[in-house]
Amino acid sequence: MTKFAQTMHAAGTPVLFAMNAGMYHKDLSPVGLFVENGHEETPLNRDDAEGNFFLKPNGVFYVGTDGKPGVLETGAFAAAKPAAAYATQSGPMLVIDGTLHxxxxxxxxxxxxxNGVGVRDPDTVVLAISRSEVSLGSFARLFRDALGCRNALFFDGAVSALSNGTASIVGGSFPAGPILAVESSEH
Structure with a gap:
């Protein structure tokens, strides 16, 4: 059982699956915005620097306090100021209003x-991870063309991981910062 799965199991939370969800520093803290249970733990990061996170436009995946998900470019998120129950910032955006980065x-x-996340409609979040190496362009087209997402966000690359709550399905050999977990509603 992975350390993450052990933690979820110990907390009594039935996890259907989990994946890493954004860039992080060496201490595993998020590079950008991170909101958990309505509490902002890391502020929105609008800095310029090297690396995928800063390949602008970057963006934010969030679930509002109303339960509705969204993916917005960082500037649009800052302007809209949605009330987020959960949020993670990463980059680059894969798809922005139906257009590739x-x-x-x-x-x-x-x-x-x-791996990354997209929103198909107000009730449908799409999470994807490749099983083999792919380009950002082909990954973005997956979200737009095959999965029907008008907005999608890249989470991570070489360290991408997916767990079914008890074992790693893809990756998982590196420590990870922000993690998105999907819980069973039957607990």
């Missing part, structure tokens, strides 16, 4: 296992 090549040479 402007810096992506259709099949670039940077290829990794990748």
């Amino acid at each position: 402007p810096r992506f090549e259709p099949n670039g040479t940077s290829r990794y296992i990748r």
Whole structure:
């Protein structure tokens, strides 16, 4: 059982699956916005720097206090100020209002296992992880063209991981910062 699964099991929370959900520092703290149970633990990060997180536009995945999910570009999130029960900031955006990120090549040479999140409609969140190495362009097209998401956000690359709550299905050999867990409502 993974350390994450052990923690969830000890807390009595039945986890259906979990994946890493955004960039993090060496101490595993989030690089950008992180909100848990309505409490902002890390503020929105609008800095400029190197790396995928800062390949703008980047964005935020959130679940509002009304239970509705969303993915917004960071500036749009800052302007809208949605009341978030949960939120994680990462980057780059994969799909922005139905358009692929402007810096992506259709099949670039940077290829990794990748994971991300999209919102198909106000009631449907789509989480995806590749089982093999893919480019950002092909991963973004998966969300837009195959999964029907008008907005989607890249979570991570080489360290991407997916757990079924008791074992790692993809990746999982690296420590992870922010984690998105989907719990059973039957507890």
